[in-house]
Amino acid sequence: xLSLPVNGTDLHYRIDGDPDGAPxxxxxxxxxxxxxxxxxxxxxxxxxxxxxxxxxxHGLSACPPAPYAMGAMVSDxxxxxxxLEVREAVLVGLSVGGMIAQGLAAKRLDMIRAVVxxxxxxxxxxxxxxxxxxxxxxAQGLAAxSDAIMERWFSRKFREGAAMPPWQxxxxxxxxxxxxxxxxxxxGADFITPTSGLRLPAMVIAGSEDxxxxxxxxxxxxxxxxxxxxxxxxxxxxxPCAEQPQAYAxxxxxxxxxxxxxxxx
Numbered sequence: 001x002l003s004l005p006v007n008g009t010d011l012h013y014r015i016d017g018d019p020d021g022a023p024x025x026x027x028x029x030x031x032x033x034x035x036x037x038x039x040x041x042x043x044x045x046x047x048x049x050x051x052x053x054x055x056x057x058h059g060l061s062a063c064p065p066a067p068y069a070m071g072a073m074v075s076d077x078x079x080x081x082x083x084l085e086v087r088e089a090v091l092v093g094l095s096v097g098g099m100i101a102q103g104l105a106a107k108r109l110d111m112i113r114a115v116v117x118x119x120x121x122x123x124x125x126x127x128x129x130x131x132x133x134x135x136x137x138x139a140q141g142l143a144a145x146s147d148a149i150m151e152r153w154f155s156r157k158f159r160e161g162a163a164m165p166p167w168q169x170x171x172x173x174x175x176x177x178x179x180x181x182x183x184x185x186x187x188g189a190d191f192i193t194p195t196s197g198l199r200l201p202a203m204v205i206a207g208s209e210d211x212x213x214x215x216x217x218x219x220x221x222x223x224x225x226x227x228x229x230x231x232x233x234x235x236x237x238x239x240p241c242a243e244q245p246q247a248y249a250x251x252x253x254x255x256x257x258x259x260x261x262x263x264x265x
Contacts, residue, residue: 006079012060013053023089027097033059039245057178067184074103106194114201130187152211207236
C-alpha cells in the first residue's frame with residue numbers, strides 16, 4: 001500500500017501496468033475510492049502506466065477537516081504527480097474527478113497531454129443543493145442517503161442486479177467529513193472559463209441514464225473544447241466504468257490509440 005504526503009495531507013495511490021509505460025491517471029467520483037476503476041484497468045492494453053489515487057477524505061487517504069476547496073483538490077493531484085515525476089499523462093476524471101481534471105489540465109500543460117472527462121460538467125448542481133446535501137450528511141449520515149444516491153448513479157437494470165450492493169457499501173463507508181468536504185468543493189466550482197480555453201485532445205463521456213450529470217450537461221462541456229470527441233454510453237448511469245467496464249475500456253483504448261499514447265507511441 002502506497003501513500004505520499006502531499007499538499008498538507010496523505011494521499012493513497014496505486015500504480016499498475018508497465019512502470020515505464022505511457023502514464024494514464026484516474027481521478028474518481030464523490031463517495032468512491034480508487035477501486036472504481038478496477039474493472040476498467042483490467043481491460044486496458046499492455047504498455048501503460050496506470051496511476052490511481054484516493055482523493056482527500058476518501059478511501060485510504062487522510063481525511064482533513066471540511067470544507068475543502070476545489071483548488072486544493074487540484075493541487076493534491078498536481079503534487080502527487082509531481083512527486084511521482086509524471087509528465088505528458090492522459091488524465092481520466094469522472095464526476096468531481098472530471099472537474100479536478102479540467103483544473104489540472106488548464107494549470108499544467110507540461111503534465112497533462114490529453115483528458116477524458118466522464119459524467120461531469122464545468123459546474124455541477126447549485127451551491128444551495130450542495131449545502132442541503134452537506135446538512136443532510138451531518139444530520140442523517142450517508143447510510144440514510146445511500147438509496148437515493150444509488151438511484152442517481154445507476155440504471156434501473158444495474159440497481160436490480162447483484163453487482164450494486166458493494167457500491168452502496170462504498171458510499172456508506174466513506175467518511176462523512178470527507179464526503180461533506182468534497183461537496184463543499186463542488187459547490188464553489190465553475191470551470192467554464194478555464195475549460196473553454198483548453199486546447200488539447202479530449203474525449204467526453206456521458207451515460208444515458210445518468211441522474212447526477214445528465215447527458216445534456218456533459219455534452220455542453222464537450223462543446224466548449226474544440227475538437228472534443230463526445231461519446232454517449234447507452235443504458236449506463238453516472239458510473240459507466242462500473243456498469244459497462246469493458247465498453248468503457250474499449251472507448252478509452254481507442255482514444256489512447258488515436259492520440260498515439262501507449263505501447264506504439
